[in-house]
């Protein structure tokens with residue numbers, strides 16, 4: 001994809017994600033793999049109101065080649081996800097209430113989801129009986145260290161659809177912008193269902 005088309009796709013994706021309440025304030029960041037490297041959102045902007053000037057262009061090794069401002073504070077994690085999965089074309093990071101609270105409630109390092117038809121919204125899953133495992137990493141203000149922890153985990157348990165950062169949000173990935181959006185939407189739905197289920201079970 002060319003840089004111009006990538007920025008347009010992320011602006012439209014930002015509207016869509018923001019309308020769902022998944023990127024409040026300045027939360028979240030987005031990127032796409034391009035013909036010349038990557039396009040990533042600049043740091044500190046509201047992702048529902050992105051403009052063409054709110055992006056940085058990076059070359060394949062992550063160095064800035066064009067754009068104003070500073071790249072997202074979480075760029076290192078985006079770059080690591082592309083490095084781990086050569087077929088990944090887009091990474092979308094959200095700060096939804098469901099992803100933030102569920103990742104804090106689950107004390108384990110994995111969220112296990114099973115029994116939902118909507119698991120089939122994720123690439124490679126064709127039954128509600130196929131267990132879905134989403135890794136949860138403790139949050140860290142040192143994003144390069146966090147990215148290395150994700151890489152270390154990936155060596156034994158490949159990251160396929162995305163990861164949760166505890167008390168922070170979701171990183172979703174896909175082989176196209178459309179697939180990444182479908183993964184975000186499917187995962188957010190599943191997280192909301194799990195939160196509701198946990199709340200209901202508490203009243204039993």
Ligand SMILES: CSCCC(=O)C(=O)COP(=O)(O)O
Pocket residue numbers: 025026027028029041042043044045071072073074093
């Ligand atoms: C209040 S948002 C805190 C930073 C963050 O987690 C995020 O997703 C946005 O950071 P960016 O530098 O990409 O704007």
Ligand SMILES: [Zn+2]
Pocket residue numbers: 027028029074093095168169
């Ligand atoms: Zn974030």
